[in-house]
Amino acid sequence: MWTAAVSAAQLYSHTPQDFDFKLGSSELPLPMEAFESLEGLVAHLARTTDVVFPAVHGLWGETGELAALLEDAGVAYIGS
Incomplete structure (x- = not known):
């Protein structure tokens, strides 16, 4: 990713x-x-990002897994 x-x-x-x-x-x-893992990506975003515009198709984007991890980490993001 x-x-x-x-x-x-x-x-x-x-x-x-x-x-x-x-x-x-x-x-x-x-x-x-x-990033080798979604969790590693989210940890990086939590440290370095003001807001995320996820443009993800497939495995992590359509299941809601990315959104759930962003929410758990307190990372602001656009979308549902």
Whole structure:
């Protein structure tokens, strides 16, 4: 599982093309990290993140497991 940090300046866009342009013109690459377990990811997010925008399909996203772990860790997230 991978995570990528996006700044507030990169996030605010009017269209998907605006967002793609901002990401492509960024001087710094997006910091990305890989995690071997969902619990490791959530522990990292609890230490480093203000709010999570989970874009997860499949195993952890559709069962509610990720949302439950985020809630248990006190990590704010968008979505249900």
